[in-house]
Amino acid sequence: MEAPGCWGLLLALGLLRGAAATAATEAPTAHVLSRVLFCQPDRPSLGLADTFDGDQLFSFDFPGARWEARLPDFQPWLGTQESREQIGNDSSLCRQLLSVLTNITTGVLPEARGTPMANVFTAQPLELGKPNTLICQVGNLFPASVTVSWQRLGEPVSQGVNTTRYYPTEDLGFLLFSYLEFTPQEGDIYTCTITRPRDRFSTVAYWVPQNPIPSELLENALCGLAIALGIFFMVTGIVLLLKSRRPSPTE
Ligand SMILES: *[C@@H]1O[C@H](CO)[C@@H](O)[C@H](O)[C@H]1NC(C)=O
Ligand SMILES: *[C@@H]1O[C@H](CO)[C@@H](O)[C@H](O)[C@H]1NC(C)=O
Numbered sequence: 453m454e455a456p457g458c459w460g461l462l463l464a465l466g467l468l469r470g471a472a473a474t475a476a477t478e479a480p481t482a483h484v485l486s487r488v489l490f491c492q493p494d495r496p497s498l499g500l501a502d503t504f505d506g507d508q509l510f511s512f513d514f515p516g517a518r519w520e521a522r523l524p525d526f527q528p529w530l531g532t533q534e535s536r537e538q539i540g541n542d543s544s545l546c547r548q549l550l551s552v553l554t555n556i557t558t559g560v561l562p563e564a565r566g567t568p569m570a571n572v573f574t575a576q577p578l579e580l581g582k583p584n585t586l587i588c589q590v591g592n593l594f595p596a597s598v599t600v601s602w603q604r605l606g607e608p609v610s611q612g613v614n615t616t617r618y619y620p621t622e623d624l625g626f627l628l629f630s631y632l633e634f635t636p637q638e639g640d641i642y643t644c645t646i647t648r649p650r651d652r653f654s655t656v657a658y659w660v661p662q663n664p665i666p667s668e669l670l671e672n673a674l675c676g677l678a679i680a681l682g683i684f685f686m687v688t689g690i691v692l693l694l695k696s697r698r699p700s701p702t703e
């Protein structure tokens with residue numbers, strides 16, 4: 453049997469959990485604020501992100517050595533995070549621990565691995581011919597090292613693609629999203645392919661247009677049907693009215 457490689461050992465440091473209680477009358481709600489720093493032999497070799505109840509607030513762009521807000525609304529809080537120097541120190545501690553623990557555990561503990569799970573959906577309600585965004589949500593990532601690609605009818609699509617960083621999840625796995633700007637057409641088949649480069653393992657999620665919002669033509673047809681039904685009921689009403697007015701033969 454092949455000895456488990458030292459590759460998969462991934463270290464998460466500094467998982468901070470803060471439980472904040474909402475004030476006053478209502479039952480207190482617990483929230484989780486977490487900061488996860490990870491280092492791994494695969495790319496990206498370092499990652500750092502703050503999440504609140506599983507939603508990403510900030511992430512650290514290691515190549516650019518700066519914090520980034522996930523949404524423009526969070527921009528004002530940039531700069532309140534730990535300094536680059538502190539991050540540098542934490543990262544080297546992470547790498548040292550990774551190296552020591554890898555040496556200790558290789559051949560002793562099995563390598564942890566998650567099978568990526570993906571699903572694809574549209575950002576807006578589906579309407580054929582109207583620009584939309586396809587979202588590929590990829591979960592159960594461990595280690596955080598995959599490539600995401602898009603295909604339309606089997607042909608690679610690279611324009612209009614944006615893929616997020618890895619979001620740490622509560623179970624110490626990762627999640628990411630890939631976005632594809634597109635205009636849905638009849639007969640489309642889109643695939644979101646997630647590949648783990650190390651073992652060439654791929655997960656594929658499909659998307660085909662289903663139950664699009666009725667087009668104008670269908671709307672007109674439905675409208676026509678409604679009017680026809682209305683007339684039908686009106687006629688039935690008149691017939692019933694006439695019937696009820698007609699003196700019954702037994703009377
Ligand atoms: C980072 O590490 C260096 C060297 O060990 C130390 O001098 C410095 O104070 C540390 N910085 C922080 C912010 O902890
Ligand atoms: C781990 O093992 C490698 C080779 O077996 C060695 O070069 C390295 O120094 C070791 N690292 C630690 C932290 O013990």
Ligand SMILES: *[C@@H]1O[C@H](CO)[C@@H](O)[C@H](O)[C@H]1NC(C)=O
Pocket residue numbers: 612613614
């Ligand atoms: C998406 O990617 C494009 C380049 O492909 C970039 O210009 C744009 O800023 C990105 N949008 C977001 C929201 O990241």
